[in-house]
Amino acid sequence: MTMPTTAALARTVRGDGPGLLLAHGAGGSVEANYGPIMEGLAARHTVVGVDYPGSGASPAAQGRLEVDELVDQLIAAADDQGLDTFAVSGFSLGGPIAIRLAARYPKRVTALVLSATFAHADTRTELAASLWQHLYEAGEHTALAAYLNLMVLSEPALNALTPAQVHTAAEQFAPQLPVGTPGQVDLVRRIDVRGDLTHVTAPTLAIITTADPLISPALQRELAAALPTAETAEIPTGHLPFTERPELWLKLITDFLGRTARS
Template sequence: MTMSTPAAAFARTVRGAGPGLLLAHGAGGGIEANYGPIMDGLAAGHTVVGVDYPGAGATPKAQRPLDVDELVDELVAAADAEGLDTFAVSGYSLGGPVAIRLAARHPERVSSLVLSATFAHADTRTSLAASIWHQLFESGQHAVLAQYVNLMALSEPALNSLTPAQVHAAAEQLATAFPVGTGDQVDLVRRVDVRGDLAGIAVPTLVVVTTADPLISPTLQRELAAALPAAEVAEIQTGHLPFAERPQEWLKLIDDFLARSRKH
């Protein structure tokens, strides 16, 4: 790779060996935050390449609004830098539309897609949730935002398994951990729309529906699956954070699907 390559400007995580697997993370998250709990499992059978969006991980904050095509370019650039000609793409939450756009623009390189807790566009409810998230972050009300995220991200059973004191402690910890690019990333949640790309996606696709998700409703997730010609659906009984509530179950769904899709 020469220094003139336009890419690989974003920080990336590379683990494992085997077929390529790109990771696209969610808004206000990061590769470690969203995929860390299952990274060892994914890397056991794949060359895993994850890219942190601007303002997440070690990637500097953006100086302008985020653009889904620029995120796609960075993921492809990271794959190029690691010598991956073809790869599967796993997109979580905001990473879902990023993965879809990547597959639409580079169909010859994408072998399969895994789309978890995600959407093709923000419906009114999701847009409202993202708007509140954005306002609380940008106004510096991070303690209130942390409580809001716990309310909107955890399933009802997971939240109710905690005492009020535990919820307060968790929110205090979370309030100091929001990536500096959270506002930019949540803003993109409200703007991104890849519905026009769905009909042309021909690769094997797994849509993992988080059935107890207060943030991205299961209805919106199933709408995405129904619009994809080659999608199969798996359900996991969690809120918006499968990596926190049921990481091993989530890993098994992804691993089993990728193994099946390679055989076709």
């Protein structure tokens, strides 16, 4: 059973200028993942994002999430804003969704930015995601929040906190975990867009999070190497550049989009 295309998903629309679609990560939302840099993105672009089922104000899915359904939602949001062409930024799970979109709509995608992402889950990522999904479904939400601190923060960022601070943060974050978490993480485990990579024609920037415990830099570089149009940049951060290095993340994205727009 797949998610019906008629599901009404919450949208974020900000700014003015060339189109920029945002695809967020599993267990996140447009605001959670792009909020810290939204003002900078919207200063130069019409930014359009869609919260996946069970994130933000979007209702939970009635069945399994499928990548093409999420692509359809992003395209519908772009169409409603009158955007014939647009760049696409994908973070984490949003990366393979952005890749599928760029492969399906090569004439509409002007540029692609991929951050902390992958074309398929390797064994290490699948194991991390399976524990993530299990802890949520078992109702162990505080333990999951603590586990996510371990899996998303760089070693320096995590060690800058005391164990007591980490415990308190986990207790505070646990009630905020999106209800769509298990379905989104299940998609992380299943998604595979390696067959789409040769169909991506847009100039692409792969931003490698070099201290990422969740999506290893090696897996990120494997994706970049398989994309004929990709160049790479590095951020010394864990899985969450918007938390650890938001200014640098914004600069890499906007500089690349500005350069591709002029070329």
